[in-house]
Amino acid sequence: MFRDHRSRRAGTPTAAFELGKGQLMTTPISRRSLLGLAGATAGAALLGACGDDKGTDSGGNATIEWWHISNTDPMLGIWQQAANDFMAKNPGVTIKITPLANEAFKSKLTTVTQSGNAPSLFSSWGGGVLAQQVDAGLLKDISADISSWVGNLAPVSLKYYQVDGKYYGLPFDSGMVGFWYNKDLFAKANITNPPATWTEFLDAVRNLKAAGVTPIALGGKDKWPTHFYWSYLALRIGGAESLEAAMRDKNFETPDLLTATQKLKELFDLQPFQKGFLAATYDKPDGQAALVGNGKAAMELMGQFAPSNQAAFSQSKSGLGDKLGFFPFPSVEGGKGKVSDIFGGGNGFAVGKDAPPKTVEFLKYLLDVEVQRKGAASGAILPVTKGAEDAIKDPNQQVVAKTVNESTAFQLYLDQAWEPKVGQQVNDSVTELLAGKATPDRVLKSINNAAKR
Incomplete structure (x- = not known):
């Protein structure tokens, strides 16, 4: 979703090239x-x-x-x-x-x-x-x-x-996955330091919207970028063991995972993503990477390959250069996980x-x-x-x-670490939550059902 998720490229003298429409990352095969x-x-x-x-x-x-x-x-x-x-x-x-x-x-x-x-x-x-x-x-x-x-x-x-x-x-x-952000757009919204906590992150989203800036770019059509948010919130709130236990016990309807899902809805309710994000892909000229690379959105939650993709899909083919910054996914107040627990x-x-x-x-x-x-x-x-x-x-x-x-602690992309039927359901259900088609309870029940099939 190593996801590519995930970088991407290659070649040879007698190469039979079949170029796709975009590039990258990291979604699973069901x-x-x-x-x-x-x-x-x-x-x-x-x-x-x-x-x-x-x-x-x-x-x-x-x-x-x-x-x-x-x-x-x-x-x-x-x-x-x-x-x-x-x-x-x-x-x-x-x-x-x-x-x-x-x-x-x-x-x-x-x-x-x-x-x-x-x-x-x-x-x-x-x-x-x-x-x-x-x-x-x-x-x-x-x-x-x-x-x-x-x-x-x-x-x-x-x-x-x-x-x-x-x-x-x-x-x-x-x-690892983390937030890549535009320093100039943060400055426009009077954000002097990258947010270190979930509360600070939500405040940053509000400040960016107030400044007329799209806070976050998201390729919702591809689905795998959406599961990054749920996965990190689960990691921060329940700790690495909570995710391992959920898959091992085939029980995702736990208090920690419910809290993580509710936190994600809290973010979604702020409408932080670009207009039409559910129809957007990660790797198109008008997709997630391009929006950040062209300065049209303040940040994206993506892996280590994000800068090269931002550049590749930007109009300048150079991306943001020294205007680009990085910060880890924030801590969640009261959570059991550490900021040094990473996902990707x-x-x-x-x-x-x-x-x-x-x-x-x-x-x-x-x-x-x-x-x-x-x-x-x-x-x-x-x-x-x-x-x-x-x-x-x-x-x-x-x-x-x-x-x-x-x-x-290191948690591999869930749509790769877990058996495909569960990983794909995580992608599907989290995207349904962001589309307003599923409640937090329904998200967990759907994942639970997939694990037990």
Whole structure:
């Protein structure tokens, strides 16, 4: 929603480009879509894009099918160059790249996986969705192949690419969700310091509205951006254990989660989002990222990839520059959680069951410290390879990286951490709350029902 949620981009010399409409992040594939057998005929039509064998011919030549959601620069070009360099060093290897917008990626992957196949290497945020793909027999256990070098990666997000202690993919980016804000618009509303508490945050929203500024940009149509608010409020009010307990016990109708949902309605009642937010996407020229990048909204709650997306979808293609600031999700008075408890994720890649052996070597190359440094220097990712963090130049990204490293608890995007039927219901129900179509009680009951199905 590592969500991308989630950055996105890539490339190669013999690349087969299929650009989507936007880009990024982080929404899940529903369990029904992932595992359903309906549409197998349609899926078969796309199998040629994935290959129907191990991807290696009798002459030892290998074809790696690589699907990713990094479909805008800077990572589009960085991935392109990495693929070019790997092929130059490995004659006989062809990397066929398909960069897609987030929603287009999900749709195409769902169609293909319905027929029991998957690309050699493809975008993944780990967690419950990865586990479902493993259960469906779509992924390859790469544990033995990476055992000699996986220790070079920071441990914070590695666990989300494991199922029963085995690795089926790896992250290339790690970070957190927080508020990205326009310093000039805050100054226009006489907000001198970023809000540190929920009460201060609501006051800031009121001040921005009074100053004629749209407080928050939100891509409500995509739904995954809406669940960030509920998730953080649940984390702040009940603490990390409350979310873990809710999923474990399949009981979401708890006092802490009810309070979190009521707090979100409290925000919604202030009408803080842009007009038409329910029809807006995250990654369009008139979407959430663009509104902030063009100075049309004061802030957005988004992951570490937000600045590069704001720039990519802004009219200037440069975003806000030094006018952009960052602050963690505020504390909630009386809550059990800490401000140092963070929510978010990053981006990674899963390895398909029929991927040729060279695929893991290519994945290792993508995690090479120099490739990771290029991504970090661009401001698009927060690297996971040890030794690459010195390339982070942007002051805001340095704050994000420091906050992640010093966090006291880390909660992966709920629509990735939890099994897909529950994660998708969270997205749906929270969006219904913001549309005025569900009460806080109804939101929790719907999630509860999904968990027990």
